[in-house]
Amino acid sequence: MTTQTTAADSPSPRKDKAPTGLLSIPEGPARALATGGGILTVISSFLAWTWTAAFPGDLTVYGYPGGLQWLVLISGALTTLYGLASYGVKGLRSLAPASADAALKFASLAAVATTWYTLFAISNTLGGLANLEPGGWIAGIATLAAFIGALALPFEPPHTYPVDSEDSGWEQFKHRTRNGLTIIKGAFAAEEPPIPRKLNSSVEILVIIAALALGLMVFTYGIGTEYDELFIGFLITVGFGFAALSKAGLVAQVSTYTARHRNVTLTGAFLAAAAFPFTQSDDQYATIGVYILIFATVALGLNIVVGLAGLLDLGYVAFLGVGAYAASMVSGAPTSPFDIHLPFWGAILVGAGASLVFGVLIGAPTLRLRGDYLAIVTLGFGEIFRLAANNSDGSSGPDITNGSNGISSIPNLKIFGFDFGIEHSILGQPIGRFANYFFLMLLITLVVVLVFRRSENSRIGRAWVAIREDETAALAMGINGFRVKLIAFALGASLAGLAGTVQAHVTYTVTPEQYQFANSVPPNSAFLLAAVVLGGMGTISGPLVGAALLYLIPNKLQFLGDYQLFAFGLALVLLMRFRPEGLIPNRRRQLEFHETELDPGETPPPTVLSKTGV
Known part of the structure; x- marks a missing residue:
């Protein structure tokens, strides 16, 4: 015999608290600052950042990005898209089914980290920040402004636990329950992950194909980076960019689609991997691929x-x-x-x-x-x-x-x-x-x-x-x-x-x-x-x-010499600190590592049962 409790009878203690940002800036100006900074970052990537082509990538050309500027352009475009999505712009809401503000925070972090890494790399290679052209200074200021604006935005940290593509149907059913008991729709909305909407099967398969194609492009670009500075910038952009997509809920959404079409996903992944040698002009990077x-x-x-x-x-x-x-x-x-x-x-x-x-x-x-x-x-x-x-x-x-x-x-x-x-x-x-x-x-x-x-x-x-x-x-x-x-x-x-x-x-x-x-x-x-x-x-x-x-990472970090293992170990420590369940975790382990954290003195919310609860 079970009793039914509604969200109105027992409101979630977390929903009673208004979310606040990290900086005391009004929400309207903060959102405008973040979005405008993203737009300016995109524009700055088309300007010259140095006066000499001695820095790899030739950042002296106006109107065409080169080298690390492409990574800044991508992170700036991601910041702009999620800034517009946070305004509720029609057509962009689907880019952030979980939280546009949380995604904007990490997208702006990708932009500011990649940009300032590039500026310091230019300074170290050419002998000082005096070698920067106005485009570099504009990019640095624009990314800082976007990041400050994103930090000031109020948002609740979203739960974006994906449906594990390798779970059985019963495990996926239990994903929508807490402690084996069905949750009433709407209750604890701030704590339950959004359930991705079901699309036409053909559309979902196209989304899977697009995700696999994007993965192939990212891997091919990373394995083919021509110089050390570009590879480090690539790691920064991909790391924070993936975090932005995860916080937006897109990773969870794609995981749900792959769970519905496992055979298509497996076949597509195999074909995408098989296409890798055809993207190379010689056998150099196929060596890394086979290992x-x-x-x-x-x-x-x-x-x-x-x-x-x-x-x-x-x-x-x-x-x-x-x-x-x-x-x-x-x-x-x-x-x-x-x-x-x-x-x-x-x-x-x-x-x-x-x-x-x-x-x-x-x-x-x-x-x-x-x-x-x-x-x-x-x-x-x-x-x-x-x-x-x-x-x-x-x-x-x-x-x-x-x-x-x-x-x-x-x-x-x-x-x-x-x-x-x-x-x-x-x-x-x-x-x-x-x-x-x-x-x-x-x-x-x-x-x-x-x-x-x-x-x-x-x-x-x-x-x-x-x-x-x-x-x-x-x-x-x-x-x-x-x-x-x-x-x-x-x-x-x-x-x-x-x-x-x-x-x-x-x-x-x-x-x-x-x-x-x-x-x-x-x-x-x-x-x-x-x-x-x-x-x-x-x-x-x-x-x-x-x-x-x-x-791949140790192979590309050989230029660090004796500090290679130190940098590699530090990266592993940070990753295990902030994502201990792994990059693509089993859902059960992910929930074990990310149980709901309550504030001191706060009692957990009451169990919410449906008529079919046990």
Whole structure:
């Protein structure tokens, strides 16, 4: 028996308080200042910022932005759009289904951060702010004005928790409830996330395609930045720009559409990734692309162990090494101790099978441990593998791996007569060696994604989640915890071995130093675990995005030298502080990290039930 409480009977304590801005400026002038600053920022990007072309990008041209000015133009345009949307301009309201004011704050932050970073970079390169032309000063003042105006706007921090595109229908239903009880529409309007409106299926699919195309454009631009200052400005703009879109509610809206059209989203993402080599004029950046896919595939396999089953594995990179070594030994390499040359299908089965066997052998005696004890044992396994491979040189141990020299001169793959080591032409576009391996690795990534998705939604996948949430309760309900965890360990290991097979042929050489717990070059166990946590544990797209960032950013920050890891670590700390659930989180984890915070002395709102409540 339940009772029904209406919003009128029990108003939310949060709605009784008028939201206030951070600065004491009237709302009208503040909104005008923010919008006008955005417009002026756009105009300033078409002016000259320096008198000399010595600064990269040539910012001396009037009427055409160059280099970092394009990023300022984008952030300024975003500020202008959300400034007009905050006025309720017809046709722009759909850009901010959650909160235009919150989005305006982060859009203006993107503009001011990118602009002033550019001004200081110009000063550092050319020798002082005296080298700035009027356009640079106008941009600096305009972005500061827009940011001040945005800070003064009153707004309630919006809840923009998306419907998880990887949740089942039941999970999506529970997303619209609190504590399993249906919320009356309208009650606690300031606390419940807006439900995106349902559009025509064709329109929703077009929105998904547009989002994927935008993602491809952003990734292609970021991976192809020509100089260091441009890449740092790109990170600033994309970071705060994504925050603006998230606060506006667009990210949640697109997530809802992808949940309704999962197969379309998966196919579109695959096609968008496949289009990447055709956006490049040479094979240079395809090299980074294929390594990102290898890193991402291994991270997705680790996500089964850590994200679904909740097993902290600190030696996971060893399974990648087992697969790489096993495949290289049977691929006809002249330095291999075995005179065996199997075709690709045989090598990939040997690599995945060897990792599977090692996963079972290591997991069987150790998976009865929990928590930190399991983490220490897996860390020890990773080091044991590296030391064993280093000592198996014929003098310190059996002659299997050639010791520290590794197995070199691994031949390129040939599948049905297609040689991956030579350049081919597809649709008139020359495709080099790394692009060939990019397409192969993309197919393997698709297989891993399908395995993860099918496993997650299966009976064994739900058992993994039960073990992760509360192993004692899961055991009490009849789940065989040891068997379930061993399956997760073995499956994750075999997926890592699958990627290791391709890695061995891409790099030509397999050495023990490639598979340490932590070094400056991923993949290693520390970076793999960081990719899962950073991207979002328990999701498919999270580790893929996290792995791409963790590989791309250090590759682009090499100019920092000894400060590279410091800057990278600082960025991770800040990200975990402000978004601990990850970039693309599982909805359950997101709600755990962002429970409603009440002011001191404030009582939580009463539970609101419907007639169908339990």
